[in-house]
Amino acid sequence: MPKREQARVVAAEPVGPYALLRVERGRLVPGVPGQFFMLEAPGRLLPRAMSLCLATASELAFLIDPIGPGTRALCSLEPGDRLAILGPLGNGFRLDVERPLLVGGGIGIAPLPYLAEALRFPPAVLGFRSELHAEAAVLLPGAEIAIDPTLVTELIPSGHSVLACGPEPMLHAVAARCPGAQLAWEAPMACGFGACYGCAVEIGGQLKRLCLEGPVRRAAA
Amino acid sequence: MLLLNASGCLDALAAPEVARQLDGFVTKTITPLPREGNAPPRIAETAHGMLNAIGLANPGRERFLSGHLPRLRELGIPLWVSVGGFCAADYADTCAALDHVEAIELNLSCPNVDEAADSAAEIVAACRRATKLPLYAKLSAAHPDIASVARAVAAAGADGLSLVNTLRGLALDPRTLQPVLARGTGGLSGPSLKPVALAAVHACYAATRLPIVGMGGVTSGQDVLDLVACGASHVAVGTVLFSEPVAPSRIRGELSAVDTDEVMGAAHRAEKSLEFRAKVVA
Numbered sequence: 001m002p003k004r005e006q007a008r009v010v011a012a013e014p015v016g017p018y019a020l021l022r023v024e025r026g027r028l029v030p031g032v033p034g035q036f037f038m039l040e041a042p043g044r045l046l047p048r049a050m051s052l053c054l055a056t057a058s059e060l061a062f063l064i065d066p067i068g069p070g071t072r073a074l075c076s077l078e079p080g081d082r083l084a085i086l087g088p089l090g091n092g093f094r095l096d097v098e099r100p101l102l103v104g105g106g107i108g109i110a111p112l113p114y115l116a117e118a119l120r121f122p123p124a125v126l127g128f129r130s131e132l133h134a135e136a137a138v139l140l141p142g143a144e145i146a147i148d149p150t151l152v153t154e155l156i157p158s159g160h161s162v163l164a165c166g167p168e169p170m171l172h173a174v175a176a177r178c179p180g181a182q183l184a185w186e187a188p189m190a191c192g193f194g195a196c197y198g199c200a201v202e203i204g205g206q207l208k209r210l211c212l213e214g215p216v217r218r219a220a221a
Numbered sequence: 222m223l224l225l226n227a228s229g230c231l232d233a234l235a236a237p238e239v240a241r242q243l244d245g246f247v248t249k250t251i252t253p254l255p256r257e258g259n260a261p262p263r264i265a266e267t268a269h270g271m272l273n274a275i276g277l278a279n280p281g282r283e284r285f286l287s288g289h290l291p292r293l294r295e296l297g298i299p300l301w302v303s304v305g306g307f308c309a310a311d312y313a314d315t316c317a318a319l320d321h322v323e324a325i326e327l328n329l330s331c332p333n334v335d336e337a338a339d340s341a342a343e344i345v346a347a348c349r350r351a352t353k354l355p356l357y358a359k360l361s362a363a364h365p366d367i368a369s370v371a372r373a374v375a376a377a378g379a380d381g382l383s384l385v386n387t388l389r390g391l392a393l394d395p396r397t398l399q400p401v402l403a404r405g406t407g408g409l410s411g412p413s414l415k416p417v418a419l420a421a422v423h424a425c426y427a428a429t430r431l432p433i434v435g436m437g438g439v440t441s442g443q444d445v446l447d448l449v450a451c452g453a454s455h456v457a458v459g460t461v462l463f464s465e466p467v468a469p470s471r472i473r474g475e476l477s478a479v480d481t482d483e484v485m486g487a488a489h490r491a492e493k494s495l496e497f498r499a500k501v502v503a
Contacts, residue, residue: 001238004467040464045411046266047464070266086466188262190271191463194235197249197275198264200257207257207278212235 016135030055031088033115041070105166127152175219227459255281270411330361349378359383426452442475
């Protein structure tokens with residue numbers, strides 16, 4: 001079982017419409033890029049699943065989109081606040097790839113900065129719905145950016161091993177265009193460790209728990 | 222008093238360290254045939270609880286007996302097997318196939334599947350004929366007179382009761398005003414359910430004096446004491462495991478200074494209850 005620690009908030013900084021929640025690392029380990037953590041959401045019953053965005057020797061950081069009561073509570077945390085964090089959980093990206101290319105869409109860029117570091121900063125293409133959302137690209141210096149109505153899939157050059165995270169339609173489009181791509185999926189999740197059976201998604205024609213079978217899955221080759 | 226998990230709230234094979242904190246592991250409900258469960262989304266958070274519509278996802282009786290059960294035995298934790306079905310024979314056949322487990326819990330009240338055609342008492346009677354293992358009947362507080370159901374299953378041969386299952390609820394997406402869950406409704410669990418659980422345990426203890434596994438919104442040692450005071454012999458944790466997998470150890474710690482045997486049924490003896498409350502570790 002991964003560690004569950006009380007982590008101290010360093011800051012929740014705005015990045016475009018999102019917030020980068022930085023916490024003291026303590027005894028938590030960052031894990032493999034694409035793995036996720038369950039973050040206690042103040043005042044809410046259930047924790048929220050977040051992939052790790054950045055790791056330093058002393059901090060972990062999570063990029064959060066304040067779209068509901070739990071994520072808004074997380075984005076409103078103040079320096080010095082404490083929250084319980086469980087992780088790392090699930091299966092991350094495989095890093096033994098030739099000519100990697102990172103593809104991100106919207107809040108799906110969250111795991112890419114940590115992944116970029118692990119892969120020594122490969123090229124990246126990012127898609128956003130507005131200029132404001134695209135401000136988050138500051139987390140991936142040098143990335144090529146597409147803003148709606150241009151689609152990020154239009155920027156994908158051939159001949160790369162694609163590692164992608166983003167909204168479901170984007171991931172399906174990437175899978176169709178790049179067989180064998182590694183895709184990080186998302187599902188509502190109450191626990192993150194196989195207990196709640198809430199995060200079922202269709203994998204190979206069967207409903208399986210994304211927390212145990214993912215969140216990173218390889219697209220059919 | 223045993224501390225268990227509520228059926229369906231833990232996979233001991235995926236998280237054995239969580240299960241090892243418990244005095245017994247209660248499996249997900251096993252049905253005769255494998256079930257994938259309901260289409261996603263299957264869970265939704267509510268103001269003070271959550272809804273689930275998993276729909277009894279399980280490997281089915283044969284794969285459970287040949288694959289899962291032997292692996293669960295290797296964990297060395299006492300096993301309670303939750304049994305489900307769609308008629309009395311479904312339940313009885315699974316009971317007949319089980320041996321060397323601590324107890325069988327008959328899931329007579331899942332809000333996320335179509336109900337069995339037979340009554341709770343008919344199912345318990347059929348299972349009683351099929352096994353000598355302890356049989357706990359898991360009932361729903363959605364029944365207007367749960368004590369009468371408790372008396373009926375007691376007469377049919379139940380050794381104990383599991384109280385309560387989730388209650389059917391609905392959550393809407395605030396943007397679309399459509400149900401969040403693909404199935405529409407789901408079972409409500411978490412702190413919202415606790416007063417309902419207390420009332421059910423209180424009524425069924427008074428009606429039957431059968432051993433009761435109390436559950437519904439337990440998050441603290443105080444919640445455990447409340448259920449025990451209403452008549453629960455054992456207590457199960459469910460939803461709290463999702464947010465806090467170490468909750469069983471914490472709750473045990475909160476109860477370390479309390480003799481739960483002394484508290485048992487205290488809510489039925491009004492003059493004593495204040496003393497017990499004072500003993501709870503804050």
